[in-house]
Amino acid sequence: MLKRFFILCSGVDTDIVNGCSNGEQNKYAGIGATVFFTAIMAFIASSYALFTVFDNVYTAVFFGLVWGFLIFNLDRFIVSTIKKRDNFLDEFIQATPRIALAIIIAIVISKPLEIKIFQKEIETVLLKEKNEMALANKKQVTNYFQSDVDKNKAEIDSLKSDIAKKEKEVNELYATYITEAEGTAGTKKLGKGPVYAEKRLKHDAQLKQLDSLKAVNAVKITEKENKAKTLQADLDKKVTDSQPIIDGFDGLMARINALNKLPWLPSFFIMLLFLAIETSPIIAKLLSPKGEYDFKQEDAEMGIKNVLAQNRYQSELQRKTDAEIYDKVYADIKEDRELYNYKKKGAMELLKLQSDGFVEKQKKSI
Template sequence: MLKRFFITCSGADKDLIYSCSNGEQNKYAGIGATVLFTALMAWIAASYALYTVFDNVYTATFFGLVWGLLIFNLDRFIVSTIRKRNRFGQELLQATPRILLAMIIAIVISKPLEIKIFQKEIDTVLLKEKNDMALANKKQVANYFQGDLDKNKAETDSLKSAITKKEKEVNALYSTYITEAEGTKGTMKLGKGPVYAEKRQKHDAALAELEALRKTNTDKIAAKEKQAETLKADLDKKVSDSQPVIDGFDGLMARINALDKLPWLPSFFIMLLFLAIETSPIIAKLLSPKGEYDFKLEDAEMAVKTNLEQNNYQRELLRTTDAGIYDDVYAEIRSDRELYNYKKKKAIEMLEMQADRFAEKQKGVM
C-alpha cells in the first residue's frame, strides 16, 4: 500500500510500472518518497515563515500546506517529465532547466528553516537593532520637542531674571535711604530729613513695583513650568507610543536581514543540504541506468508516434489521390461540346438582356 502511494508520488505511469520488475518499482517508489518528504519539509518551512508574518498558527499552517502541495506538484512534474536518452549529455541538457528550478525551490525552502535554527542568534541581533532604534527614536523625538522646550526655558529664565533685576534695584534703593538716615552717605547728615524721605519714597515705589512684578511673573512662571511639564509628558508619550512599533520589528524581512549579518558558512551548508534533498530525485533519475520502465515507456511513445505518422501519411495520400480524380473529371467535362453549346446559349441570352436594359435606361434619360 505504501509502495503504491510512493509510486504515485513519483509520477510514473501506473500501467507500465506495475508490469515491470519489483526492483524497477522500488526505484520509482524511492523517487516518489523523496518527492513527498521534500514537500513535507516545504510545508514545515513555509508554515514557520508565514507564522512570523501572520502570528496565527492556523492561518500559517493552511497557507503552508498550499505551498507544500505546490512544491509536491512541481517536483512530481519535474521527475515525471525527464526521459532517459541514449546519451547522458542529452539527458543533462533536458534536465538543466528542471535542476535550476529545483535550486530555486531549495533556496526558498531552506531560508525559513535557517531562521528557525538560528533563532537565538537572530534574536540577539534583533535585540541590538531594537535598542539602537529605540535610542535613535528617543533622540529624534527629543529633537522634535527641543525647540519648544528651549523657547519655554528661555522665557521662564527671562521672567525670573526680571524679578532678580528688580530685587537688586529695590535693595540698592533700600541701602541708599538707610545710609542717608545713618549719615554715612549722601548728605552725610544723621537723621531722617527731606532727602531721606525722598529716597524712602523711591524705595517704596520700587518695592511696590517689585511685588506687582513678582506676582505677575510668578503666575507666568507657573504657567511656563506647567507648559514644560506638558511638553515633557508629550515627549514621553510620543516615545512610548512608538515603542510597540520598535518592539514589533521582528517580522520575516527583519529576521532575514538579521540572518545575513551572521556568519555565512553555517547558513550556506544548510542551504546545500536542502539543495541536495530537492535535486536528489532528478540526480537519481539521471544517474540510474535505463531500466525496464524506460524501455516500455519509450516503446509506448514510439508506437503512438509511428501510428500518428502513418495516419498523417494516409491522410495526405487520400488528399492527393482525391484531387487527381477531380482533375480528371473536370478535364472530361471541359471537352464536352453539348455542355459548351448550352453555356454559350445562356451567355448570349444574358448579353441580350443586358443590352435591352441599357437601351431602356438611356431612353429614360433622354
C-alpha cells in the same frame, strides 16, 4: 500501498512501471518519496513563515497547504519530464532549467526553516535593533518638541531674571539709604536727614515695584511651568504611542534581515541540505543508467510516433491521389462537347436578357 503512493508521487506512468521489475519500482518509489517529503518540508516552512505574517494558525496552515501542494506538483512535474537519452550532455541540457528551478525552490523552502532554527539568535538581534530604534525614536521625538521646550524654559528664565535684577536694584537702594543713615557714605552725616528720606522714599517705591513684579511674574512662571509639564507629557505620550510599532518590528522581512546579520556558514549548510534534497531526484535520474521503465517508455513513444508517421503519410498520399483524380476528371469534362454546347446556350440567353434590360432602361430615360 505506501509503495504505490510514492510511485504515484514520482510522476511515472503507472501502467508502464507496474510491468517493470521490483528493483525498478523501488527506484521510482524512492524518487517519489523524496518529492513527497520535500513538499512536507515546504508546507512546514511556509506555514511558519506565514504565521509570522498573519499571526493566525488557521490562515498560516491553509496557505501552507496551498504552497505545499504547489511545490509537490512542481517537483513531480520536474522529475516526470526528464527523460533518459543516449547522450549525457543532451540529458544535462534538458535538465538545466529544471535544476535551476529546483535551486530556487530549495532556497525558498530553506529560508523560513532557517529562521525557525535560529529563532533565539534572531530574537537577540531583533531585541538589539528594537532598543536602538526606541532610543532613536525618543531622540527624534525629543528633537521635535525641543524648540518649544527651550523657548518655554527661556521665557521662565527671563521672568526669574527680571525679578533677580529688580531685587538687586532694591538691595542696592537699601544699602544706599542705610549707609546714609550711618554716615559711612553719601553726605557722611550721621542721622536721618533729608538725603536719607529721599533715598528711603526711592527704595520704598522700588520695593513696591518689586512686589508687584514678583506677583505678576509668579503667575506667568506658574503658567510656563504648567506648559512645560504639558510639553513633557505630550513628549512621553508620543514616545509611548510609537513604542507598540517598535515592539511589533518582528515580521518576516525583519527576521530575514536579522538572519543575514548572523554568521553565514550555518545558514549556508542548511540551504545546501535542502538544495541536495530538492535536486536529488533530478540528479538520481541523470546519473542512473537507462532502466527497464525507460526502455518501455521509449518503446511506447516510438509506437505512437510510428502510428502518427503512418497516418501522416497516408493522409498526404490520399491528398495527392485525390488531386490527381480531380485533375483528370476536370480535364475530361473540358473536352466534352455536349457540356460545352449546353453552357454556350445558357450564356447566350443571359446575354440577350442583359441586352433587352439595357434597351428598356434607355427608353425610360428618353
